[in-house]
Amino acid sequence: MNFDFSDDARALSESARRMLTEHAGPDAARRIMDSDVAYDEALWRQVVDLGLTAARVPEAHGGVGLSPEESCVLAEEFGRSLAPVPFLSTLLATEALLLAGTEVQQAKYLPGIADGSTIACYAWGEGVNSPTAIPATRAESGRLTGTKSPVADALTASLAVVTAAGEDGPALWLVDLKNVSVAPAATLDLVRKHGTIALDGTPAEPLGTSADYQRFIDRAAVILAFEAIGTAGAAMEMAVGYAKDRVAFGQRIGRYQGVKHKCADMYIKLELARAHALYGAWAFAADADELRHAAAAARTASLDAVRFAAEENVQLHGGIGFTWESNCQFYYRRARQLSAALGSRAFWADRLVRALEQRNRAAA
Amino acid sequence: MDFNDTPQEAEYRAKVRAWIAEAAKEYEGLPEPKSQDEYVARQKSWQRKKYDADYAGLTWPKAFGGQGLGPMNAIIFSQEEARSAAPTGLYSIGLGMCIPTVFTHGSKAVIERFVPKALEGGEIWCQLFSEPIAGSDLAGIRTKAVRDGDDWIITGQKVWTTFAHLSDYGIIVTRTDPSAPKHKGLTMFIVDMHAPGVEARPLKQMSGGADFNEVFFDGVHVPDAWRIGAVGDGWKAGLTTLMNERLAVGGKPRNSPGWRTLMDLARGIDTEQGPAIERMDVRARIADTYINDEGVKLTQMRALSALSQGKTPGAEQSISKVVVAKTMQDMAAFALELSESAGFAAGEKDSELARLQGAYMWSAGLRIAGGTDEILRNIIAERVLGLPGDLRPDKDTPFNEIVPL
Numbered sequence: 125m126n127f128d129f130s131d132d133a134r135a136l137s138e139s140a141r142r143m144l145t146e147h148a149g150p151d152a153a154r155r156i157m158d159s160d161v162a163y164d165e166a167l168w169r170q171v172v173d174l175g176l177t178a179a180r181v182p183e184a185h186g187g188v189g190l191s192p193e194e195s196c197v198l199a200e201e202f203g204r205s206l207a208p209v210p211f212l213s214t215l216l217a218t219e220a221l222l223l224a225g226t227e228v229q230q231a232k233y234l235p236g237i238a239d240g241s242t243i244a245c246y247a248w249g250e251g252v253n254s255p256t257a258i259p260a261t262r263a264e265s266g267r268l269t270g271t272k273s274p275v276a277d278a279l280t281a282s283l284a285v286v287t288a289a290g291e292d293g294p295a296l297w298l299v300d301l302k303n304v305s306v307a308p309a310a311t312l313d314l315v316r317k318h319g320t321i322a323l324d325g326t327p328a329e330p331l332g333t334s335a336d337y338q339r340f341i342d343r344a345a346v347i348l349a350f351e352a353i354g355t356a357g358a359a360m361e362m363a364v365g366y367a368k369d370r371v372a373f374g375q376r377i378g379r380y381q382g383v384k385h386k387c388a389d390m391y392i393k394l395e396l397a398r399a400h401a402l403y404g405a406w407a408f409a410a411d412a413d414e415l416r417h418a419a420a421a422a423r424t425a426s427l428d429a430v431r432f433a434a435e436e437n438v439q440l441h442g443g444i445g446f447t448w449e450s451n452c453q454f455y456y457r458r459a460r461q462l463s464a465a466l467g468s469r470a471f472w473a474d475r476l477v478r479a480l481e482q483r484n485r486a487a488a
Numbered sequence: 489m490d491f492n493d494t495p496q497e498a499e500y501r502a503k504v505r506a507w508i509a510e511a512a513k514e515y516e517g518l519p520e521p522k523s524q525d526e527y528v529a530r531q532k533s534w535q536r537k538k539y540d541a542d543y544a545g546l547t548w549p550k551a552f553g554g555q556g557l558g559p560m561n562a563i564i565f566s567q568e569e570a571r572s573a574a575p576t577g578l579y580s581i582g583l584g585m586c587i588p589t590v591f592t593h594g595s596k597a598v599i600e601r602f603v604p605k606a607l608e609g610g611e612i613w614c615q616l617f618s619e620p621i622a623g624s625d626l627a628g629i630r631t632k633a634v635r636d637g638d639d640w641i642i643t644g645q646k647v648w649t650t651f652a653h654l655s656d657y658g659i660i661v662t663r664t665d666p667s668a669p670k671h672k673g674l675t676m677f678i679v680d681m682h683a684p685g686v687e688a689r690p691l692k693q694m695s696g697g698a699d700f701n702e703v704f705f706d707g708v709h710v711p712d713a714w715r716i717g718a719v720g721d722g723w724k725a726g727l728t729t730l731m732n733e734r735l736a737v738g739g740k741p742r743n744s745p746g747w748r749t750l751m752d753l754a755r756g757i758d759t760e761q762g763p764a765i766e767r768m769d770v771r772a773r774i775a776d777t778y779i780n781d782e783g784v785k786l787t788q789m790r791a792l793s794a795l796s797q798g799k800t801p802g803a804e805q806s807i808s809k810v811v812v813a814k815t816m817q818d819m820a821a822f823a824l825e826l827s828e829s830a831g832f833a834a835g836e837k838d839s840e841l842a843r844l845q846g847a848y849m850w851s852a853g854l855r856i857a858g859g860t861d862e863i864l865r866n867i868i869a870e871r872v873l874g875l876p877g878d879l880r881p882d883k884d885t886p887f888n889e890i891v892p893l
């Protein structure tokens with residue numbers, strides 16, 4: 125057993141971290157929040173130059189052909205740094221293409237992703253639906269009709285992976301956004317910009333089957349769990365740093381058990397989530413049957429970790445934590461985005477228990 | 489035991505309800521104020537109406553312009569007021585916290601000058617306690633006041649001061665003797681917010697609005713006659729304010745979403761596990777919210793009914809804010825998650841989702857304002873349950889020699 129990432133994955137994550145520490149983080153997030161632009165274009169160029177969009181793309185399509193482990197470690201680094209670039213969105217689309225794309229589709233789209241000329245988004249939400257509910261968006265003779273909102277990075281993307289009603293449940297479609305109307309959609313997250321995609325008989329290509337879709341959201345759940353873990357870790361570090369520094373009643377507040385235990389609980393939730401996420405990363409890479417429950421557990425635990433860290437980070441900062449100027453708000457708001465990104469906690473908790481039941485039945 | 493109004497209480501309620509129905513009619517269906525001036529004018533007009541009809545300062549002594557009524561009258565009035573469209577909020581700090589401190593510790597001249605004017609709503613007040621360096625540990629503040637003939641000269645900075653930018657006066661805790669131990673060198677004054685050297689700069693909150701401020705004092709003159717309590721007794725006066733604060737901000741903010749909001753929301757959502765309202769996790773959350781919010785309300789009524797029978801209420805009241813604020817955060821997060829993408833997209837103005845989103849943001853501040861969750865738990869543990877207090881290494885050291893641990 126080797127319950128850790130490969131040396132290659134670690135090396136990649138370290139170089140990503142170095143770059144993101146220098147060019148992303150709360151200051152970059154604030155610049156994007158305060159501006160009208162949808163993402164940090166200069167940072168995106170660095171991401172592409174470092175080969176991060178090419179990491180998962182097979183060599184045959186102009187990429188580096190790395191494993192799912194690399195997707196996971198990168199997701200954590202982007203989550204940690206709040207990087208205002210469409211990396212996670214493009215990564216999810218990459219994974220969808222790798223999982224379900226035909227040879228022709230992969231050859232058509234992956235090279236552009238690898239060289240940075242294609243930015244992609246993943247469009248599934250249309251109101252109060254969960255990821256496995258039949259979407260209202262319909263496909264008819266290769267054309268989609270329906271509205272997706274809010275979609276992360278829709279304003280910058282040229283390619284969308286869209287869910288629509290398939291024969292047995294939701295399925296994925298590829299939509300070229302060139303001639304599609306995309307309007308800005310305001311959300312609780314002021315840094316990661318979202319859009320509304322209005323499809324009205326828009327030409328689309330099917331991307332795999334409904335069964336592929338179910339496997340796709342499991343893989344996506346693992347990747348997003350790592351993103352949430354990165355964000356939770358950054359919020360925890362901010363809180364712990366402040367607790368070591370701030371003085372009240374003649375002592376650093378970290379001396380008080382009320383504060384200490386909160387920090388310890390952040391760590392406990394984070395490490396539980398990380399353990400589940402690592403298990404999920406293994407199941408993803410090995411294409412193991414365990415993926416269904418491992419992914420659901422990772423996603424559920426990671427949402428718990430990030431919500432707790434984000435809320436209590438504000439709390440441990442006192443009045444300053446509740447200001448616009450403080451960086452606490454980035455994590456507080458991002459935790460809402462992470463929850464909305466692919467079905468909330470209750471959905472994944474239910475999916476987890478269903479998966480466990482199925483395993484029990486299979487074992488019996 | 490009887491949870492209904494007594495005949496006298498019912499009679500009072502009927503009278504108050506009839507008056508409010510008539511007096512608050514003009515505010516019904518009004519859009520949100522478009523400017524700060526409009527907001528203040530609307531709040532002022534309601535306070536003035538109450539004053540003219542003898543509904544202001546219900547529990548205050550008659551000598552201070554109040555009505556000398558019992559707390560049950562005040563609670564009945566505010567319950568009825570909350571059901572109406574009457575604009576309230578701006579006076580909660582001044583009339584709820586500052587002025588009671590003024591008439592408890594202030595001189596006769598000061599009371600006569602400030603209390604009636606505040607009660608009629610003519611002057612707005614703020615509480616200038618917290619500083620960048622000290623919030624929970626109020627006795628650690630540094631803003632200094634130095635004697636200068638008949639005046640004091642105040643220099644320093646306050647922060648998180650709610651409504652300072654709209655206020656005419658404030659009560660300020662200052663350090664008048666830095667060589668005394670921290671609790672002993674404090675003195676409270678009334679300060680004119682329009683005096684030269686006072687500058688209030690609104691601070692934007694995480695939630696977007698800017699109700700609180702940082703306030704700078706640069707050599708501001710305050711007459712000694714405006715001192716509240718003796719020199720060196722600022723801590724005692726401050727405690728009066730904080731006790732009133734726990735009552736003023738203890739409850740659930742008016743119009744904030746609660747268990748009914750979640751129930752209504754769940755009724756409209758179908759999930760793959762069935763209608764949301766039939767899901768056990770949703771029902772459990774509605775129950776939790778009810779238990780906490782209504783439990784706090786009933787606890788407050790318990791305290792009030794003790795008061796109405798001339799008894800001293802127990803410490804049970806101290807649980808209010810710590811329960812209400814976190815319940816609001818948890819309920820709002822749950823409701824937004826239940827709404828999936830729709831709960832994350834910015835809700836349309838005045839929609840239920842927008843209110844839930846506002847509640848999720850605001851609850852984070854509510855858990856801090858007026859005593860943090862942690863400080864309130866310390867108070868329950870130490871003052872109510874009698875557990876040993878935290879060690880306070882700096883308590884007896886001269887303030888200017890304290891070295892933090």
Ligand SMILES: Cc1cc2nc3c(=O)[nH]c(=O)nc-3n(C[C@H](O)[C@H](O)[C@H](O)COP(=O)(O)OP(=O)(O)OC[C@H]3O[C@@H](n4cnc5c(N)ncnc54)[C@H](O)[C@@H]3O)c2cc1C
Pocket residue numbers: 370371372373377380381382383439440441442443444446581614615616617618619620621622623624625647648649650651700853854856857858859860861862863866878
């Ligand atoms: C919306 C809002 C409105 C406000 N309005 C006003 C106002 O009108 N006037 C005014 O004077 N102030 C106001 N405040 C300030 C408020 O009273 C302080 O923010 C609060 O008391 C906390 O102080 P602090 O911000 O300095 O945090 P700190 O005291 O530095 O606390 C930081 C963290 O340490 C924890 N902590 C501190 N001591 C202990 C301990 N002994 N044990 C365990 N944990 C501890 C706290 O709980 C908190 O989590 C307002 C604050 C907010 C958020």
